[in-house]
Amino acid sequence: MRKTSTLKAYAFLAPFLVFFALVFVYPVLFGGYLSLFGQRGARMWWVGLGNYATVLTDPQFWGGFGLPAFLLFVQVPLMLLLGIIIALLYERIKHSRVYRLIFYLPYAMPGIVAGLLWAYIFSKSMSPFVPLMHAFGVKNPNFITYPSLPWILLIIILWEWTGYTSLILYSTLLSIPKEYAEQAQLDGATHTQVAYYIKVPLLKNTVLVLFIFNAIGALQVFNEPWILGQLITLSPNYTPAIYIYNEAFSYGAFTHAIAMGLVLAAVIFVISFFFLRRSTKELNIHA
Amino acid sequence: MKLTRSLKYHVPSILFAIFFLFPFYWLLESTTKDNTQLLQGTFTPGIPNHFIHDNLIGIFAFKNGVFANWLFNSFMYAVSGSLIGTFLAALAGFAFRRYQFFGRKFLFVLILGFAMVPGFATALPLFVMFKNLGMIDSYWAVIIPSLVNVFGVYLMVVYWNQIPEEMFDAAMIDGAGDFRIFWRIGLPSIVPGFTTLVLLSFVAIWNNYFLPLVMLSSSDKFPLILGITTVTSLQGFPVYNLSVMGAFLTSVPLLILFSFMQRFLSPQLTGAIK
Numbered sequence: 001m002r003k004t005s006t007l008k009a010y011a012f013l014a015p016f017l018v019f020f021a022l023v024f025v026y027p028v029l030f031g032g033y034l035s036l037f038g039q040r041g042a043r044m045w046w047v048g049l050g051n052y053a054t055v056l057t058d059p060q061f062w063g064g065f066g067l068p069a070f071l072l073f074v075q076v077p078l079m080l081l082l083g084i085i086i087a088l089l090y091e092r093i094k095h096s097r098v099y100r101l102i103f104y105l106p107y108a109m110p111g112i113v114a115g116l117l118w119a120y121i122f123s124k125s126m127s128p129f130v131p132l133m134h135a136f137g138v139k140n141p142n143f144i145t146y147p148s149l150p151w152i153l154l155i156i157i158l159w160e161w162t163g164y165t166s167l168i169l170y171s172t173l174l175s176i177p178k179e180y181a182e183q184a185q186l187d188g189a190t191h192t193q194v195a196y197y198i199k200v201p202l203l204k205n206t207v208l209v210l211f212i213f214n215a216i217g218a219l220q221v222f223n224e225p226w227i228l229g230q231l232i233t234l235s236p237n238y239t240p241a242i243y244i245y246n247e248a249f250s251y252g253a254f255t256h257a258i259a260m261g262l263v264l265a266a267v268i269f270v271i272s273f274f275f276l277r278r279s280t281k282e283l284n285i286h287a
Numbered sequence: 288m289k290l291t292r293s294l295k296y297h298v299p300s301i302l303f304a305i306f307f308l309f310p311f312y313w314l315l316e317s318t319t320k321d322n323t324q325l326l327q328g329t330f331t332p333g334i335p336n337h338f339i340h341d342n343l344i345g346i347f348a349f350k351n352g353v354f355a356n357w358l359f360n361s362f363m364y365a366v367s368g369s370l371i372g373t374f375l376a377a378l379a380g381f382a383f384r385r386y387q388f389f390g391r392k393f394l395f396v397l398i399l400g401f402a403m404v405p406g407f408a409t410a411l412p413l414f415v416m417f418k419n420l421g422m423i424d425s426y427w428a429v430i431i432p433s434l435v436n437v438f439g440v441y442l443m444v445v446y447w448n449q450i451p452e453e454m455f456d457a458a459m460i461d462g463a464g465d466f467r468i469f470w471r472i473g474l475p476s477i478v479p480g481f482t483t484l485v486l487l488s489f490v491a492i493w494n495n496y497f498l499p500l501v502m503l504s505s506s507d508k509f510p511l512i513l514g515i516t517t518v519t520s521l522q523g524f525p526v527y528n529l530s531v532m533g534a535f536l537t538s539v540p541l542l543i544l545f546s547f548m549q550r551f552l553s554p555q556l557t558g559a560i561k
Contacts, residue, residue, distance in 0.1 A: 003387065004387040005386050005387075006386075006388040006389045008382075008465050009383075009385075009386035010382070012378045012379065012382035012385075012469070013394075015375050015378055015379075016375040016376060016379040016440065017379070019375065019435045020398065020437070023409065023431065023432045023435045024401040024404060024435060024437070025401065026412075026416070027408075027416065028404060028408065028412070030412045030415070031409070034412060034415065085299075086300075086303065089296055089299065089300055092296050093296050093297065099303075102308060103303060103304070103307050105307060105308070105545070106307055106310070108538070108542055109310075109538055110493070110496070110537065111494065111496070112494075112496050112512055113515075113534045114310070116515075116530065116534055117310045117313065117314055117534060118310065120317075120527070120530075120531070121309075121310060121313055125325075125326050125328075125527075126317075126325050126326060126328050126527065128328045129328075130328050131327075131328055131329070159307065159310070162307075163307060216403070216405075220405045220406070220407070222407070222496075223496050227516065241405075241407055244407055244411075245407065245497075245500075248411055248414075249501075254415070257411055258408075258411045261405075261407050261408040261411055262408055264405065264408065265404050265405055265408035268404075268405055269403050269404065272400075272403035273400075
């Protein structure tokens with residue numbers, strides 16, 4: 001029986017809670033307070049919800065969601081599709097362990113380093129693909145341009161996360177009872193049909209969870225566009241997170257940036273909330 | 288289902304493998320090149336080999352040896368943050384597992400709820416907080432936020448839930464006090480979970496860019512991930528061969544760590560994520 005003891009529980013919780021309050025709770029509350037002030041340099045004055053009015057009607061702010069939207073609706077579905085295909089491959093191939101390790105390796109790379117590497121790999125000066133393109137008669141290939149940037153980011157993020165995604169999908173596949181596939185095969189289904197009609201539908205839950213996680217990540221994306229921004233000039237609102245950083249540290253509009261951060265956090269929070277309710281059920285927290 | 292060796296499955300797998308491995312290969316071969324060779328853009332390592340002479344020595348010599356500081360800092364931030372953070376999370380997870388108490392459900396939801404608050408919503412107010420305390424641009428400004436591992440508490444609850452009630456009951460009957468139960472019996476039972484979390488936290492802190500970017504301005508306190516983006520010439524252009532070597536050295540500890548993680552990672556974590 002779980003012991004009822006409020007004092008002891010909080011004794012164990014205290015160390016964590018102290019830092020948690022310091023690093024999460026207080027900053028959010030303090031930030032909320034600060035966001036009610038206008039600010040220029042050291043001078044601050046009360047504006048109430050003025051900052052929020054500005055943020056919510058700021059086309060620059062909402063414009064910044066363009067890239068996360070692109071990632072969310074192009075990169076993430078593509079990655080989930082590839083992840084499923086790869087997970088199915090893991091199931092079929094002998095010695096899939098080697099592939100699983102290789103595909104997972106990019107996850108070990110920090111996003112900044114991955115961005116840096118791909119930026120170099122596609123750069124005009126150092127790309128090994130440039131001589132290759134010359135051989136095909138293409139004169140001055142320029143892979144990284146402002147229009148092509150979202151696609152470059154797509155490649156980078158796909159590279160980083162597909163292996164990780166495929167492993168999660170693979171573990172889901174492993175929990176599907178073998179009997180389903182075997183029965184279907186007895187009835188004459190090919191492997192592809194089994195995959196398509198039986199396995200993929202059963203992956204739906206995991207795919208949904210992955211989609212939500214990736215949505216949260218896409219909305220906050222900072223590192224990869226930022227590092228590419230060192231090589232090619234980006235607009236200051238390229239992503240919401242970059243816009244927030246620039247507002248705070250390049251323009252010095254700290255309280256305005258905090259307001260933007262909280263609005264973005266609210267958007268993310270709403271999305272996370274639904275996922276949250278599912279987890280608490282599974283973790284026996286009701287008991 | 289019989290596992291197959293058939294070619295039609297291996298071909299796409301090999302193509303994927305090439306895609307995923309290529310940047311690692313490019314990184315490795317590029318560390319052997321100096322700037323002239325890099326600008327030639329070949330697929331093969333440089334001859335003559337500049338790995339030690341221009342690149343390794345060069346990066347450590349950069350700006351009076353600040354690279355060694357970066358290396359030390361990354362380890363310091365990551366080791367302290369992961370060990371202490373995981374320990375705090377283990378304590379908290381234990382509390383949720385073992386005790387029924389006032390506010391238990393609410394507190395759990397609160398903690399997870401704040402976990403969803405993205406880093407920069409808290410980073411800016413934290414910046415102001417530390418600035419007012421005069422702690423901006425100090426090691427603590429990076430270490431303290433790194434100690435809070437909310438996802439870790441979630442994972443710890445999962446791990447602790449796997450310990451059967453009987454274990455605690457037996458210890459209680461033997462007259463062990465609560466902290467002793469935690470320390471002597473509980474912790475050893477969740478060693479795999481604890482280790483997994485330490486490794487995951489280590490990687491996360493090692494790779495954390497935004498927090499040090501906001502908090503630090505002195506180059507000698509930078510972690511590697513931040514430092515390598517500042518490897519520029521006086522005019523501000525990146526010094527390519529040193530950048531590449533820096534990127535390589537930043538990645539190597541992680542890749543080594545990964546060979547350890549491999550054993551711990553697969554079944555438990557993916558299951559927990561589900």
